[in-house]
Amino acid sequence: MVTAMTLTGKRTKRDLFWLGLLALFAVIPLTPWFTRSTFAQHVMIQVLLYASMAQAWNILGGYCGQVSFGHSVFFGIGAYGTAMAVVKFGLIPWPGILAGAVIAAVVAVAISYPCFKLKGHYFAIATFAIVEIFNRLFMVWYWVGGALGLDYGFTQPGWKNFVWYQTKDCCFYGVLLLFILVFGIVRWIEKHRFGFYLRAVREGQDTAESLGVDSTRVKLSAMALSAFLAALCGAFFAQYNYRVDPPMVMSLDMSMKFVLITILGGLGTFYGPLLGAALLIPLQEYTRAYLGGIGGGVDLIIFGLLIIIVVVYQPKGIMGILDRVYVRFKRSREGGK
Amino acid sequence: MATFLQVAFDGLLNGLLYALVAAGLSLIWGVMDVINFAHGEFLMVAMYLSYWLGFIWKVDPLVSSVAGGAFVFILGALTYRLVISRTIGKSAMSALLATFGLSMLLKNVCLNRFSPNFRILQHTLLGGKTFNLAGIIIPLPQLVIGLVALALLYLIYLLVKKTRLGWAIQATAMDKEAAELMGINTERIYLLVFGLGGACVGIAGGLLPSYLAVHPEVGGLFSLIAFVCVAMGGFGSIPGALLASLLIGLVEAFAGFYIAPVFKYVAVFGLYLVVVMVRPRGLFGW
Numbered sequence: 001m002v003t004a005m006t007l008t009g010k011r012t013k014r015d016l017f018w019l020g021l022l023a024l025f026a027v028i029p030l031t032p033w034f035t036r037s038t039f040a041q042h043v044m045i046q047v048l049l050y051a052s053m054a055q056a057w058n059i060l061g062g063y064c065g066q067v068s069f070g071h072s073v074f075f076g077i078g079a080y081g082t083a084m085a086v087v088k089f090g091l092i093p094w095p096g097i098l099a100g101a102v103i104a105a106v107v108a109v110a111i112s113y114p115c116f117k118l119k120g121h122y123f124a125i126a127t128f129a130i131v132e133i134f135n136r137l138f139m140v141w142y143w144v145g146g147a148l149g150l151d152y153g154f155t156q157p158g159w160k161n162f163v164w165y166q167t168k169d170c171c172f173y174g175v176l177l178l179f180i181l182v183f184g185i186v187r188w189i190e191k192h193r194f195g196f197y198l199r200a201v202r203e204g205q206d207t208a209e210s211l212g213v214d215s216t217r218v219k220l221s222a223m224a225l226s227a228f229l230a231a232l233c234g235a236f237f238a239q240y241n242y243r244v245d246p247p248m249v250m251s252l253d254m255s256m257k258f259v260l261i262t263i264l265g266g267l268g269t270f271y272g273p274l275l276g277a278a279l280l281i282p283l284q285e286y287t288r289a290y291l292g293g294i295g296g297g298v299d300l301i302i303f304g305l306l307i308i309i310v311v312v313y314q315p316k317g318i319m320g321i322l323d324r325v326y327v328r329f330k331r332s333r334e335g336g337k
Numbered sequence: 338m339a340t341f342l343q344v345a346f347d348g349l350l351n352g353l354l355y356a357l358v359a360a361g362l363s364l365i366w367g368v369m370d371v372i373n374f375a376h377g378e379f380l381m382v383a384m385y386l387s388y389w390l391g392f393i394w395k396v397d398p399l400v401s402s403v404a405g406g407a408f409v410f411i412l413g414a415l416t417y418r419l420v421i422s423r424t425i426g427k428s429a430m431s432a433l434l435a436t437f438g439l440s441m442l443l444k445n446v447c448l449n450r451f452s453p454n455f456r457i458l459q460h461t462l463l464g465g466k467t468f469n470l471a472g473i474i475i476p477l478p479q480l481v482i483g484l485v486a487l488a489l490l491y492l493i494y495l496l497v498k499k500t501r502l503g504w505a506i507q508a509t510a511m512d513k514e515a516a517e518l519m520g521i522n523t524e525r526i527y528l529l530v531f532g533l534g535g536a537c538v539g540i541a542g543g544l545l546p547s548y549l550a551v552h553p554e555v556g557g558l559f560s561l562i563a564f565v566c567v568a569m570g571g572f573g574s575i576p577g578a579l580l581a582s583l584l585i586g587l588v589e590a591f592a593g594f595y596i597a598p599v600f601k602y603v604a605v606f607g608l609y610l611v612v613v614m615v616r617p618r619g620l621f622g623w
Contacts, residue, residue: 006488013573015462056516076568081510110346114439114614117614117617119617120429120615121366121370121372121429121433121568122568122613122617122618122619124372124430124433125372125564125565125568126609126613128561128564128606129561129565129606129607129609129610130606132561132602132603132606133603133606133607133610136599136602136603137603139599142599146449171611183389193425248389250379252557252561256437259434260437260438263434296445296448296449297444297445297446297448297449298449298454300442300444300445301439301441301442301445301446302440303438303441304438304439304440304443305438305442306392307434307435307437307438307441308420308435308438308439308442311424311431311434311435311438311452312420312424312431312435313423313429315428315431
């Protein structure tokens with residue numbers, strides 16, 4: 001009730017903001033018409049995919065405060081789910097996508113139940129260890145393709161098989177649906193009881209428990225949801241690349257992408273993951289495309305520097321910078337009055 | 338039986354190498370509660386330094402290890418001044434993430450400058466030499482690194498426990514504010530600890546090219562294993578890190594030999610998970 005009442009006070013301004021945002025989102029689906037360059041489309045698809053991944057991680061890492069470096073495991077299980085359905089069983093990918101996501105959620109709960117006992121760095125290192133274990137096991141699990149991975153054969157292009165060879169337009173719509181799903185769920189959570197539980201556990205687990213919040217259950221639910229959504233992103237990743245192998249999806253580097261994009265954009269904020277991805281992915285793709293001649297790794301050198309600078313000078317990420325600009329703007333307007 | 342002993346001995350020698358790499362990390366973690374993610378990249382940088390000294394001026398890794406230690410001491414101190422000192426007091430993850438950024442930077446600068454090729458230093462003093470001890474074949478470079486590791490760990494232990502500087506380090510680790518009130522310059526202690534932690538891994542990196550190929554990704558696995566050693570040993574405990582490293586070396590060797598080489602690291606990381614499930618603060622943690 002209290003929140004509802006305080007919100008009504010700013011109704012008109014918020015409405016304007018939301019209308020603007022909706023208008024922006026209404027334009028996004030048209031973008032494949034504006035740009036016929038498949039590279040630009042590829043960059044946009046990547047931005048939306050990584051934004052969704054980071055947002056999925058943000059549920060657990062940002063809102064609930066449990067910094068996990070193990071999300072590439074769930075991402076990978078999702079990718080393997082759909083790839084197994086298509087390559088091994090010769091099915092359409094959809095049941096595989098769902099199965100992969102459910103398995104990822106179950107695995108996430110099974111792994112994290114004992115791990116949530118650990119505190120601070122012990123938890124972080126345990127999640128590193130889990131990624132390495134899964135990576136090594138998938139390397140020798142020949143039923144799922146071992147180190148060679150799974151390669152897609154040719155199938156009929158279209159929504160049924162979720163593959164297209166001639167165009168990226170539909171891939172873009174696919175990832176846009178994923179993006180809307182993930183961001184919609186997080187938006188909903190933010191405003192509802194579960195979101196308050198999550199933040200309560202982040203701010204003080206003991207205090208939250210003393211007020212009757214079952215912190216273990218909250219953390220496990222956040223983990224399950226986060227893993228489920230990460231697995232959906234993994235499924236899209238496999239469909240988009242037509243192949244999957246362990247180092248591609250289940251590696252520490254992939255795990256770090258979930259974390260770093262969110263940190264760069266703003267930990268525990270709704271727009272942070274999108275901002276982080278929108279800055280980082282084009283930077284990565286364009287430096288790779290245009291500075292490739294200087295030698296490998298230029299994009300990652302810039303990325304590394306950026307991470308250091310953001311963590312050291314602006315731990316709240318791009319959202320923190322925007323907040324500061326907004327406050328200064330407001331103050332200067334009030335000063336002018 | 339001979340095979341068993343041979344595998345065990347190889348495992349122990351490898352464990353001593355891990356202990357040498359982990360010692361610096363353990364010191365830093367114990368005093369500052371910071372995980373230096375770029376630890377493996379410090380090792381890699383020292384390995385490149387040693388490799389290039391050996392390749393251009395024919396300096397033996399045994400000598401280059403001193404240069405490696407000094408170089409990474411400076412690198413560590415710089416890292417502390419420019420990055421870590423600004424994250425102290427912020428969230429526990431910020432130092433880890435900042436050093437992850439640093440590790441990406443170092444790795445990719447080396448990748449960009451030196452290409453991803455594996456580089457092997459030939460004609461070193463120790464390279465490829467072995468001797469036979471009652472049926473067990475002992476490779477000389479590994480043995481030397483093992484001995485250096487033991488000596489260095491003992492020196493660090495003495496430094497921390499027996500000298501005035503060591504007491505100041507301990508006091509800073511226990512309670513920073515109280516140490517400052519007692520007139521300890523904690524900023525300088527932190528700087529020194531980060532430098533010393535770097536120097537340990539620099540010496541290891543300087544020695545390694547006598548039997549290990551250098552490439553930009555070489556630090557990654559060492560980092561992870563060093564984290565596991567330190568966490569398994571318990572919060573900043575150097576004897577704990579030594580014990581954990583030896584255990585990990587043994588488990589790695591036995592799992593690699595008796596099960597399958599790919600299961601080496603599954604066993605190592607699995608061991609870590611089992612240990613922290615039973616003792617959430619590591620073997621020697623409290």
